[in-house]
Amino acid sequence: MRIEIKSRDGIGMLAAFAEQVGGNVINGRVDVPEKFGTGFMQGYSFDERLRMMIVRYELHRDFAVSRKNQPANMLLFNFQHIITSSQTQTGTKLQPSVQITTQGLNAELFVPKNTIQNSISLSIDAEYLRELIGVRIDHPLINSILDNKQPLLFEEFISVPLLKVVEDIVSSKVPALLQDFYYKLKSQELICQLLISLVRRDEKKVYGFNTADIKMLYKVKDRLLQNIEKAPTIAELSNFSGMSETKLKRLFHQVFGKSIFQYFQNSRMQEAARLLKKGLSVSEVGYQLGFSNLGHFTKVFEQVIGVKPKRYSKLKDN
DSSP: OOEEOOOHHHHHHHHHHHHHHHHOOETEEOOOOTTTEEEEEEEEETTTTEEEEEEEEESSSEEEEEEETSSSTTEEEEEEEESOOOTTTTTTOOEEEEEEEEETTEEEEEEEOOOOEEEEEEEEEHHHHHHHOOOOHHHHHHHHHHHHOSSSEEEOOOHHHHHHHHHHHHOOOOGGGHHHHHHHHHHHHHHHHHHHTTTSSSOOOOOOHHHHHHHHHHHHHHHHTTTSSOOOOOOHHHHHSSOOOOHHHHHHHHSSSSOHOOOOOOHHHHHHHHHHHHHHHHHHHHTTTTTTTTEEEEHHHHHSSSSSSHHHHHHTTT
16 A cells, blocks of 8 residues: 655645554654554744755555645755664665755655655755855856756765764754754755765766656666675676666766766775674675775775774774
């Protein structure tokens, strides 16, 4: 069974969600009844131009969200897998990331049953965001997002500054009287930190997408990360996707901000960092991830994470 929600805004979504799962909206929050799953959905609507939804639930039924009726100029920022204990059904660690979607690509969401949802979603009017920034940024990617005239999607790993803001939002105990003020500021801080990450990209031109291309890019990403020890070749991924190598490399780089190989290495080192935090030795982690030369592993880890793995393992609890 699918739960269908059609909503004009985040607060309306709360009411629709509550109706479907048999819950109640209390102070902007819906707790999921036990027979439907676990967790909650919490919404904040600061005004018509900026809204935030905190989602932390697992449902025992398929769940579909339709945002087709949202205001025309809204951008969606979805910070996903933000809690470090998030796992898939098989126990695989889900890496924190953020998706940015423009109008035309953020209308539908389907969540299979028993999938852990753990995210903060922000919807903001593109013109309002431009007002907040105050000036036109001479960067093709940022201006394409703010113009909001074509279907675009970008994804970034969540950086340390971003994660700090997310942790503040999730863990802070703010008096009810000041919650709107506090979370509005934190929402703007999240967007600012994300834009800082995006302006580091080197896109000279931004291309629009269709839904089929985006779905295939995420299948390519999943295929790329199936075996973290060894990446498939570009030719293999091109054949898998049905795209030419040129198109695949261009679209992948635009969405994820890195080449296919850079993305693989980054993901590989994020997994290495996770294993080091679990207490594995540098050699154990290196060999487990397919490195026969530990010196090369150390070099790649330092390039991606910023410190040598041995040093990182000593700092893991700080």
